[in-house]
Amino acid sequence: MVSVTVEFLGGLDVIVNKQRIHQVQIDEEGVDMKRLISYIADQMITNKNDVEVFLEDGSVRPGILTLINDTDWELEGGEGYLLEDKDVISFTSTLHGG
Amino acid sequence: MVSVTVEFLGGLDVIVNKQRIHQVQIDEEGVDMKRLISYIADQMITNKNDVEVFLEDGSVRPGILTLINDTDWELEGGEGYLLEDKDVISFTSTLHGG
Amino acid sequence: EQEKRYPLSLEEFRRYGRQMIVEDTGGVSGQIKLRNAKVLVVGAGGLGCPVLSYLAGAGVGVIGIVDNDVVDTSNLHRQVLHNSTTVGMLKCESARQVLNKLNPFVEVKTYPVRLNNANAFEIFEFYDIILDATDTPLTRYLISDVAVNLGKTVVSASGLGTEGQLCILNYNNEGPCYRCFYPKPPTPTSVTSCQEGGVIGPCIGLVGTMMAVETLKLILGEYEKNGFQPFLKTYSGFPEQVIRTFRMRGKQSNCACCGQTPTVTRESIESGLINYDAFCGSRNYDVC
Amino acid sequence: EQEKRYPLSLEEFRRYGRQMIVEDTGGVSGQIKLRNAKVLVVGAGGLGCPVLSYLAGAGVGVIGIVDNDVVDTSNLHRQVLHNSTTVGMLKCESARQVLNKLNPFVEVKTYPVRLNNANAFEIFEFYDIILDATDTPLTRYLISDVAVNLGKTVVSASGLGTEGQLCILNYNNEGPCYRCFYPKPPTPTSVTSCQEGGVIGPCIGLVGTMMAVETLKLILGEYEKNGFQPFLKTYSGFPEQVIRTFRMRGKQSNCACCGQTPTVTRESIESGLINYDAFCGSRNYDVC
Ligand SMILES: [Zn+2]
Numbered sequence: 001m002v003s004v005t006v007e008f009l010g011g012l013d014v015i016v017n018k019q020r021i022h023q024v025q026i027d028e029e030g031v032d033m034k035r036l037i038s039y040i041a042d043q044m045i046t047n048k049n050d051v052e053v054f055l056e057d058g059s060v061r062p063g064i065l066t067l068i069n070d071t072d073w074e075l076e077g078g079e080g081y082l083l084e085d086k087d088v089i090s091f092t093s094t095l096h097g098g
Numbered sequence: 099m100v101s102v103t104v105e106f107l108g109g110l111d112v113i114v115n116k117q118r119i120h121q122v123q124i125d126e127e128g129v130d131m132k133r134l135i136s137y138i139a140d141q142m143i144t145n146k147n148d149v150e151v152f153l154e155d156g157s158v159r160p161g162i163l164t165l166i167n168d169t170d171w172e173l174e175g176g177e178g179y180l181l182e183d184k185d186v187i188s189f190t191s192t193l194h195g196g
Numbered sequence: 197e198q199e200k201r202y203p204l205s206l207e208e209f210r211r212y213g214r215q216m217i218v219e220d221t222g223g224v225s226g227q228i229k230l231r232n233a234k235v236l237v238v239g240a241g242g243l244g245c246p247v248l249s250y251l252a253g254a255g256v257g258v259i260g261i262v263d264n265d266v267v268d269t270s271n272l273h274r275q276v277l278h279n280s281t282t283v284g285m286l287k288c289e290s291a292r293q294v295l296n297k298l299n300p301f302v303e304v305k306t307y308p309v310r311l312n313n314a315n316a317f318e319i320f321e322f323y324d325i326i327l328d329a330t331d332t333p334l335t336r337y338l339i340s341d342v343a344v345n346l347g348k349t350v351v352s353a354s355g356l357g358t359e360g361q362l363c364i365l366n367y368n369n370e371g372p373c374y375r376c377f378y379p380k381p382p383t384p385t386s387v388t389s390c391q392e393g394g395v396i397g398p399c400i401g402l403v404g405t406m407m408a409v410e411t412l413k414l415i416l417g418e419y420e421k422n423g424f425q426p427f428l429k430t431y432s433g434f435p436e437q438v439i440r441t442f443r444m445r446g447k448q449s450n451c452a453c454c455g456q457t458p459t460v461t462r463e464s465i466e467s468g469l470i471n472y473d474a475f476c477g478s479r480n481y482d483v484c
Numbered sequence: 485e486q487e488k489r490y491p492l493s494l495e496e497f498r499r500y501g502r503q504m505i506v507e508d509t510g511g512v513s514g515q516i517k518l519r520n521a522k523v524l525v526v527g528a529g530g531l532g533c534p535v536l537s538y539l540a541g542a543g544v545g546v547i548g549i550v551d552n553d554v555v556d557t558s559n560l561h562r563q564v565l566h567n568s569t570t571v572g573m574l575k576c577e578s579a580r581q582v583l584n585k586l587n588p589f590v591e592v593k594t595y596p597v598r599l600n601n602a603n604a605f606e607i608f609e610f611y612d613i614i615l616d617a618t619d620t621p622l623t624r625y626l627i628s629d630v631a632v633n634l635g636k637t638v639v640s641a642s643g644l645g646t647e648g649q650l651c652i653l654n655y656n657n658e659g660p661c662y663r664c665f666y667p668k669p670p671t672p673t674s675v676t677s678c679q680e681g682g683v684i685g686p687c688i689g690l691v692g693t694m695m696a697v698e699t700l701k702l703i704l705g706e707y708e709k710n711g712f713q714p715f716l717k718t719y720s721g722f723p724e725q726v727i728r729t730f731r732m733r734g735k736q737s738n739c740a741c742c743g744q745t746p747t748v749t750r751e752s753i754e755s756g757l758i759n760y761d762a763f764c765g766s767r768n769y770d771v772c
């Protein structure tokens with residue numbers, strides 16, 4: 001079981017009831033980022049048409065940055081990172097306006 | 099014994115060797131803010147003429163804000179607050195330029 | 197004719213459309229709040245320049261500017277609303293000319309005076325929100341004291357070098373005032389103003405821009421919606437750009453101005469009983 | 485005569501004195517670095533306006549502006565360098581007029597063209613630092629790709645609504661480039677630009693002001709002194725003003741542009757082999 005904070009930034013909150021910050025608890029052992037991502041797609045995105053805003057080919061869509069405790073997930077092991085209690089996982093879409 | 103981080107912001111670092119962030123360890127029991135302040139005046143301010151920039155009538159000079167873990171020390175008990183390990187204590191002088 | 201049927205003119209829809217479609221602004225009703233708002237900016241210097249531009253751009257109905265200083269070449273690295281051709285002109289007038297061209301829908305009132313005990317109430321009364329963009333402790337106490345006595349909210353900021361600070365005072369007559377934070381004034385010798393201390397243009401400009409954001413939030417009712425918690429924000433530009441938010445004390449019941457038995461009243465201020473010069477030490481008052 | 489004896493003229497001392505006394509600027513030697521610097525700003529919109537003002541104010545020797553758009557009334561709530569009397573004028577020209585008056589010591593070069601595969605190298609070559617203040621993914625890839633191939637550092641920012649993002653790309657040819665962060669472009673339909681999304685003036689302005697601070701730090705050698713760690717900063721204005729700093733990946737050895745076997749080369753870009761339109765979807769390119 002693991003309990004983490006998940007943030008949807010840069011406008012991404014539109015896919016999760018316009019709520020930026022979510023407390024997420026997953027009652028499984030060894031939850032990695034890959035599992036969290038599928039959990040978000042299955043359990044948290046209310047309108048299933050919005051899943052493609054978040055996922056592409058089974059992974060986080062290009063243009064969305066994924067952060068683990070304010071650090072690029074590439075530096076933390078990416079999809080294989082094992083979640084720990086109190087981790088803060090952030091997804092932010094890249095903005096393009098200027 | 100207690101080990102805390104002490105920050106000198108808003109230009110106050112000039113009185114402590116121009117170093118903003120200090121790790122401070124005091125080998126005593128029951129260290130409160132009042133003791134930390136006297137410790138800073140006695141042990142950390144290198145030029146004794148600078149003590150009056152930090153202290154007035156034995157307490158932190160008017161115009162300097164004192165924060166305990168990013169919270170106004172007035173909300174945390176002021177001089178009587180007992181330090182805990184890993185606390186972050188910040189002193190910042192009030193700026194007036196515009 | 198058209199003005200009667202629609203709350204905003206077509207030209208206003210065109211001008212403000214891009215901000216009206218941002219959900220936080222509240223669309224048409226938010227734009228009308230902005231048009232009905234009257235904001236006084238004390239100081240058209242490093243903080244005041246970006247504040248004035250963005251408030252005028254957003255369509256704040258009336259903007260007052262208090263500043264009795266004239267534009268100097270040494271201001272221009274940070275006071276980017278003014279320019280080399282307005283050197284020697286009153287800053288409030290130099291600013292007014294630019295704002296009138298930026299947005300003719302906004303009424304700009306100028307007060308080329310030094311704010312003091314005698315004139316502050318008269319100037320403040322007309323406005324909803326007061327912005328403290330000045331540079332001396334003297335004026336910071338005066339602005340807060342007068343605003344509390346008139347029941348106005350203050351957005352107060354300051355900056356020096358590469359750093360800045362921002363807070364909201366007397367929010368809705370519920371939040372703390374300047375004297376709640378600083379019951380005793382600093383000794384004059386310990387205060388550095390930008391006169392002597394130096395300042396980096398975009399660092400003070402960033403804090404001024406933060407003031408504009410806070411002012412829009414006040415007008416649009418953002419704090420009504422989400423609640424107000426007293427805070428002080430600090431910005432530093434070097435070595436890394438960081439905003440920190442400190443949670444601050446609330447209104448103090450023993451505050452000399454906003455407390456239960458205030459001594460800093462309209463009478464004591466206007467009569468000169470509260471002597472701001474002696475209180476803070478007699479320093480040259482220059483909005484810079 | 486005087487120019488020969490002193491590195492700066494008396495007029496320059498007067499104009500820049502207040503920033504030169506800030507320790508972080510490095511005084512005279514820092515001011516000379518600023519005077520020798522050549523900075524290109526792509527986009528004179530919501531980000532570009534404050535950047536241009538503060539860089540000109542600070543005394544950056546040559547400032548180039550790339551923008552082929554004209555000023556529209558709907559820009560003015562956030563693009564506060566322009567005004568109602570320059571509606572219809574090219575933005576780069578409108579900006580140049582203001583900057584020339586703000587600081588006659590600064591040379592302003594204008595490029596009223598749409599940046600593309602064919603002209604980017606020629607324009608970029610003259611400059612030391614490139615600022616990406618544009619609003620489409622297409623241009624963000626193009627700017628990063630060309631800068632990497634010419635060995636230039638990029639300050640890249642964007643904003644929408646009440647939020648913004650900022651990073652430094654290809655820092656000193658050591659840091660990551662845009663493709664290191666985003667190897668695959670987003671699908672066009674998932675991208676909102678300010679064309680449709682709306683934006684609050686001082687929020688995008690604050691991010692533009694952050695760009696100016698980063699540019700001054702690059703010119704003054706701040707990152708040489710303290711070391712560079714790849715980062716992405718995000719700003720949000722509502723409900724609370726916050727800057728967050730994310731620690732980001734470094735240069736990727738498999739990056740198509742800055743990696744060990746690059747396919748995105750000057751030749752492949754200029755020949756049109758890299759098709760930015762197809763790559764990112766064909767969207768209208770408008771710097772707004
Ligand atoms: Zn009070």
Ligand SMILES: [Zn+2]
Nearest residue numbers: 661664739742
């Ligand atoms: Zn790369």
